[in-house]
Amino acid sequence: MKNILVVGGAGYIGSHTCKSLFNKGYNPIVLDNLIYGHEDFVKWGDFILGDLSDVEQIRLIFKRYKIDAVMHFAAFAYVGESVAEPKKYYHNNVLATLNLLNVMLEFDVKYFIFSSTCATYGNPIYLPIDESHPQNPINPYGMSKLVVENILKDYTNAYNFKFVSLRYFNAAGCDPDCEIGENHEPETHLIPLVLDAALGKRDNVKIFGTDYDTRDGSAVRDYIHVLDLAEAHILALEYLYSGHDSDIFNLGNGQGFTVKEVIDCVKKITKCEFKVVEGGRRIGDPSSLIGSSDKIIKTLNWKPKYNTIESIIQTAWNWQKNL
Numbered sequence: 001m002k003n004i005l006v007v008g009g010a011g012y013i014g015s016h017t018c019k020s021l022f023n024k025g026y027n028p029i030v031l032d033n034l035i036y037g038h039e040d041f042v043k044w045g046d047f048i049l050g051d052l053s054d055v056e057q058i059r060l061i062f063k064r065y066k067i068d069a070v071m072h073f074a075a076f077a078y079v080g081e082s083v084a085e086p087k088k089y090y091h092n093n094v095l096a097t098l099n100l101l102n103v104m105l106e107f108d109v110k111y112f113i114f115s116s117t118c119a120t121y122g123n124p125i126y127l128p129i130d131e132s133h134p135q136n137p138i139n140p141y142g143m144s145k146l147v148v149e150n151i152l153k154d155y156t157n158a159y160n161f162k163f164v165s166l167r168y169f170n171a172a173g174c175d176p177d178c179e180i181g182e183n184h185e186p187e188t189h190l191i192p193l194v195l196d197a198a199l200g201k202r203d204n205v206k207i208f209g210t211d212y213d214t215r216d217g218s219a220v221r222d223y224i225h226v227l228d229l230a231e232a233h234i235l236a237l238e239y240l241y242s243g244h245d246s247d248i249f250n251l252g253n254g255q256g257f258t259v260k261e262v263i264d265c266v267k268k269i270t271k272c273e274f275k276v277v278e279g280g281r282r283i284g285d286p287s288s289l290i291g292s293s294d295k296i297i298k299t300l301n302w303k304p305k306y307n308t309i310e311s312i313i314q315t316a317w318n319w320q321k322n323l
């Protein structure tokens, strides 16, 4: 059984990927500092409490386990906070990642799967966004991910090192078995916030901007189920195992939904009414983000199983109503 070090494996996307890894016969080893992760989400493989700022601890993990590959999910990802505190973001998302990469080189571990983001593109100049779209991030979060992508390109050129970078669009939904799910503190993501309003845990949902140039004036996003994301990580790993070169892929559904459409869909699924408040735009939010995933579909034969917004929201509802 191959040991895969999953950094950030107690978080939302990391924990779902651990489940998928385990089901495919891999042994996930989770390293997580639990700032945003949940220890009870680590159900498949060993858990190590720790942080990438501690190089000696990373070395100890590589000494203790024969690590075959690394998946790196651990990052701060609050866009607004990244604008206010860029130091925190570059320290955690870039410097700590470099610590990890350099220990990988020391131990000659050469396979790396990186969680990147559509935020590296900045404001889109065309849709759907493909991988060759210019990358001009408009906030330090997106920039921190782009810096790492560039480091990875240099490392793969110079060293015995291969990576796949996956640029996620909006991760959503939960494990259909409800063993794990989405639980951010603070929660800023649309779908869990709307579901909380349906459950009466929030007074209302606020629409951030109703004057965008979209079909109903609210912003458009491309929602992708977290287990489809997880599956893509394993395909990416196996792509490298089979001898292919480093590469970068978008991960989205190729379809956009407005904030209002998401809210209507939640009302339909939950059969709950709640108050919706129209508010101003959130700073730094592009009007529409839709990804083209043609490259990963063609190259890795990736097929998203959850290709309707209803099916994605239904799994999130099944999880959240039992919290």
Ligand code: UDP
Pocket: 170, 188, 189, 190, 191, 193, 205, 206, 207, 208, 209, 219, 220, 221, 259, 282, 285
């Ligand atoms: N959004 C909203 N109200 C909320 C939270 C989010 O209208 O309470 C909007 C947000 O402006 C964006 C979309 O919903 O257009 C998705 O936001 P989310 O924070 O889930 O993901 P992001 O696209 O920022 O990564």
